[in-house]
Amino acid sequence: MSTYFNDMQAALDAHLDTMDATPIAWPNIPYEGDGSEYLRPTFIPAETLQASMGATGKDETNAIYQVDAFSQRGSGRSTLPDTIADHFKRGTVLTYNGTSLRVRSVSVAPAFLDGAFFIVPVSINVQTYTGART
Numbered sequence: 624m625s626t627y628f629n630d631m632q633a634a635l636d637a638h639l640d641t642m643d644a645t646p647i648a649w650p651n652i653p654y655e656g657d658g659s660e661y662l663r664p665t666f667i668p669a670e671t672l673q674a675s676m677g678a679t680g681k682d683e684t685n686a687i688y689q690v691d692a693f694s695q696r697g698s699g700r701s702t703l704p705d706t707i708a709d710h711f712k713r714g715t716v717l718t719y720n721g722t723s724l725r726v727r728s729v730s731v732a733p734a735f736l737d738g739a740f741f742i743v744p745v746s747i748n749v750q751t752y753t754g755a756r757t
Contacts, residue, residue, distance in 0.1 A: 682753050
């Protein structure tokens with residue numbers, strides 16, 4: 624059984640976890656923050672396409688790893704989006720369980736308010752080539 628999607632997310636999660644001391648609200652795990660800054664990653668895989676000929680040709684998968692940077696509403700501009708972008712800079716190669724992926728680009732979406740938080744989404748676009756599923 625192939626675990627490519629899980630491996631991609633694990634590589635990204637592990638790299639995010641090395642960023643700094645900012646708390647992280649991991650997917651599907653209850654998070655009880657203290658109301659200060661924190662991050663919330665979301666793995667969004669896109670379509671997987673055959674990248675080379677033949678039944679055993681490589682597959683290309685692109686994905687977005689969106690990291691929402693939460694800060695207190697009314698606390699001013701946060702440096703978290705730039706810190707995330709610097710940590711996942713273009714060209715970074717991450718590997719987990721033999722699956723390697725490359726960061727293609729990093730961009731920041733417009734910020735928005737939600738309750739007591741000011742949220743800035745940071746999108747990390749990644750690409751990987753894997754063996755065909757058999």
